[in-house]
Amino acid sequence: MENVISATAAAVLRGEVRATARLMRALDDRLPGSTDVLRALYPHTGRARVIGLTGNPGSGKSTLAARLVGHWRAAGLKVGVLAVDPSSPYSGGAILGDRIRMMEHAADPGVFIRSLATRGALGGLSRSTGDLVHVLDAMGCDVVLIETVGVGQDEIDIMRTADTVAVVVVPGLGDEVQAIKAGILEIADVFVVNKADVDGADRTVADLRTLQMLQSVTPPWQPPIVSTVAARGEGVASLAAELDRHGAWLRKTGAASGRLRERAAFVISSLVRDACGRAVDRWLAGPGAALVDEVAQRHTDPFAAAHLALQATVLQRAPVL
Amino acid sequence: MENVISATAAAVLRGEVRATARLMRALDDRLPGSTDVLRALYPHTGRARVIGLTGNPGSGKSTLAARLVGHWRAAGLKVGVLAVDPSSPYSGGAILGDRIRMMEHAADPGVFIRSLATRGALGGLSRSTGDLVHVLDAMGCDVVLIETVGVGQDEIDIMRTADTVAVVVVPGLGDEVQAIKAGILEIADVFVVNKADVDGADRTVADLRTLQMLQSVTPPWQPPIVSTVAARGEGVASLAAELDRHGAWLRKTGAASGRLRERAAFVISSLVRDACGRAVDRWLAGPGAALVDEVAQRHTDPFAAAHLALQATVLQRAPVL
Numbered sequence: 001m002e003n004v005i006s007a008t009a010a011a012v013l014r015g016e017v018r019a020t021a022r023l024m025r026a027l028d029d030r031l032p033g034s035t036d037v038l039r040a041l042y043p044h045t046g047r048a049r050v051i052g053l054t055g056n057p058g059s060g061k062s063t064l065a066a067r068l069v070g071h072w073r074a075a076g077l078k079v080g081v082l083a084v085d086p087s088s089p090y091s092g093g094a095i096l097g098d099r100i101r102m103m104e105h106a107a108d109p110g111v112f113i114r115s116l117a118t119r120g121a122l123g124g125l126s127r128s129t130g131d132l133v134h135v136l137d138a139m140g141c142d143v144v145l146i147e148t149v150g151v152g153q154d155e156i157d158i159m160r161t162a163d164t165v166a167v168v169v170v171p172g173l174g175d176e177v178q179a180i181k182a183g184i185l186e187i188a189d190v191f192v193v194n195k196a197d198v199d200g201a202d203r204t205v206a207d208l209r210t211l212q213m214l215q216s217v218t219p220p221w222q223p224p225i226v227s228t229v230a231a232r233g234e235g236v237a238s239l240a241a242e243l244d245r246h247g248a249w250l251r252k253t254g255a256a257s258g259r260l261r262e263r264a265a266f267v268i269s270s271l272v273r274d275a276c277g278r279a280v281d282r283w284l285a286g287p288g289a290a291l292v293d294e295v296a297q298r299h300t301d302p303f304a305a306a307h308l309a310l311q312a313t314v315l316q317r318a319p320v321l
Numbered sequence: 322m323e324n325v326i327s328a329t330a331a332a333v334l335r336g337e338v339r340a341t342a343r344l345m346r347a348l349d350d351r352l353p354g355s356t357d358v359l360r361a362l363y364p365h366t367g368r369a370r371v372i373g374l375t376g377n378p379g380s381g382k383s384t385l386a387a388r389l390v391g392h393w394r395a396a397g398l399k400v401g402v403l404a405v406d407p408s409s410p411y412s413g414g415a416i417l418g419d420r421i422r423m424m425e426h427a428a429d430p431g432v433f434i435r436s437l438a439t440r441g442a443l444g445g446l447s448r449s450t451g452d453l454v455h456v457l458d459a460m461g462c463d464v465v466l467i468e469t470v471g472v473g474q475d476e477i478d479i480m481r482t483a484d485t486v487a488v489v490v491v492p493g494l495g496d497e498v499q500a501i502k503a504g505i506l507e508i509a510d511v512f513v514v515n516k517a518d519v520d521g522a523d524r525t526v527a528d529l530r531t532l533q534m535l536q537s538v539t540p541p542w543q544p545p546i547v548s549t550v551a552a553r554g555e556g557v558a559s560l561a562a563e564l565d566r567h568g569a570w571l572r573k574t575g576a577a578s579g580r581l582r583e584r585a586a587f588v589i590s591s592l593v594r595d596a597c598g599r600a601v602d603r604w605l606a607g608p609g610a611a612l613v614d615e616v617a618q619r620h621t622d623p624f625a626a627a628h629l630a631l632q633a634t635v636l637q638r639a640p641v642l
Contacts, residue, residue: 264613271627273601276594276635277594277597280589281590296578296585301363304360306588309593314597315636
């Protein structure tokens with residue numbers, strides 16, 4: 001086992017694609033030893049720039065992602081892509097859909113693409129995203145692009161994994177989008193107004209500027225607003241330049257180390273939550289099944305049941321991380 | 322303390338709005354005793370029908386929610402509404418935005434409306450949603466409507482709280498929506514094609530039918546597809562009737578008890594995860610701060626750190642639920 005672990009780690013560090021893909025699947029399936037490989041890789045991570053790209057369905061975010069990958073490839077960079085798909089809580093499968101636009105890069109050995117599906121497990125998604133970033137970092141990617149849909153709690157958690165977050169908005173999605181904008185103001189390091197050739201694009205840029213001006217505190221980094229037409233590749237170089245500028249700002253001001261600390265605390269906490277939760281889930285599906293019935297029938301309240309579950313699991317034996 | 326708890330519980334059970342609002346705020350702020358009130362209410366819950374309504378921004382979901390509330394009010398039902406807003410991980414505030422459409426019901430004593438913001442806490446949102454459903458149920462609501470944006474992991478978790486889930490889609494949002502549809506197929510009990518008066522509505526209905534036909538297994542309940550024009554109130558009565566029909570099906574087939582079991586297990590597990598996570602978070606912010614630094618600087622790997630955090634917190638003293 002020891003040998004397999006160090007051999008796999010070495011293969012990933014040499015940038016071998018098949019070993020990397022195999023490790024990623026093993027991490028997904030929580031195969032024994034996969035975590036040990038990750039631990040062996042950990043000291044060799046921290047080199048890649050991690051870029052988050054998020055936006056609502058229909059924002060052209062995937063086309064933009066493919067364009068960015070093309071830009072970085074032209075600059076000779078090795079690129080990793082993690083595409084996070086919302087998916088069924090039951091089937092656990094990733095959805096293809098708009099992944100197709102990324103296919104032009106699928107045959108390029110300098111691009112490693114991986115789709116992640118949520119598996120209906122609490123916190124499972126954000127944990128695995130972080131793990132896969134480490135693997136891509138260790139296998140020599142210069143840039144790792146994480147692409148997510150929307151700006152819910154999931155996306156916020158995932159974005160904690162990124163150094164720089166770009167939020168894509170499009171003109172004319174109606175007033176409900178305004179409400180969301182207020183939420184994304186604080187996760188965005190760069191705004192992208194995509195489909196900048198359609199009516200209302202100037203208005204969207206102006207709206208974003210207004211929202212920024214209305215902030216009660218001027219943030220140390222004011223997110224630039226970049227206009228793009230991803231379908232034609234327009235504005236992609238400017239976007240890449242702004243992402244670089246934010247990266248340089250992070251390093252110069254020391255803000256990077258604050259983000260690293262925040263991310264470290266988040267990862268440690270997620271690992272413990274996840275381990276405790278899995279121990280309880282296993283117990284509830286087996287010896288604790290009668291307790292679930294009692295709560296379902298309202299003979300026991302959930303807090304009393306959680307107390308019993310905690311006693312029977314985590315406090316009985318330290319859960320496996 | 323004992324007296325305050327039973328007095329608050331009694332006031333909520335009498336349907337007093339101010340006591341209910343106060344309890345909800347206390348639960349949000351995790352004030353001491355608030356959980357005890359919830360426990361006292363628990364045996365009196367299980368009467369309300371819980372309806373989930375989800376859909377992307379721009380789907381007109383909030384207008385539809387307001388119309389449904391109007392429909393139920395006209396039938397003499399007491400209605401609770403929980404509107405889950407995506408929001409900042411920093412400010413913790415709820416966003417108003419499209420809540421405004423619900424305002425016509427704000428002055429109606431038979432409608433209790435509450436906006437929930439995510440607070441950037443892992444699992445915090447889904448837990449509090451479930452708690453607030455119990456409170457609204459206990460205070461005498463006949464129907465509790467939970468409204469969320471999107472269909473990410475959060476929404477899936479929240480929807481586990483509902484008996485019946487309606488998913489709103491609109492015509493012509495482009496092909497990225499198709500990808501999401503595949504994910505929502507399995508959480509939807511009823512499909513709503515809103516804005517059914519615009520071009521492409523027939524096509525959207527046909528697409529949904531096709532997706533349903535392509536399922537490898539015919540589900541025991543085939544979700545009906547209801548066309549609505551929420552802005553004009555069209556189709557709202559049909560939607561309400563389909564929601565009722567699903568409720569009747571749940572009760573008749575015993576599927577309801579399966580959902581109750583699943584929900585109970587989810588709540589127990591979430592409570593334990595949350596308690597363990599909070600204990601770790603507190604520790605990392607204090608005595609464990611040096612460990613966070615070590616991980617941030619890659620001198621310690623996150624798994625070793627999580628092991629230490631687990632030893633120093635949860636295993637040292639049972640976390641408070």
